[in-house]
Amino acid sequence: MELWQAILLWLAGCAGRFVIPYVSAGFMAVGEANDWKAWPAWEWKLLTAFILASGAFVATLLSPAMRELLITMAPETIILAGYVGQDLGRQVIKAIPKKPS
Secondary structure (H helix, E strand, O other), X not given: OOHHHXXXXXXXXXXXXXXXXXXXXXXXXXXXXXOHHHOOOOOHHHHHHHHHHHHHHHHHOOOHHHHHHHHHXXXXXXXXXXXXXXXXXXXXXXXXXXXXX
């Protein structure tokens, strides 16, 4: 597998971590209200989490050993790693204490 293909698979898994729940919640809301206007508004914090996780991923690609490991992994494993990596990133962000206002 080429490195660019592995990166695209990882990004697909990473995006799936917030796209799948958003779409699922949207369909649930539309189904309950029986109106497409019930679709929930987009939350930009989801895109921010994706950008942060992607930055961490790019940092790991600086290591030649990690690049080699990535291109030898099965496609399903790469997608799952992106999905789980996004979830771990969100948990880390949530654990950071908020400043008192």
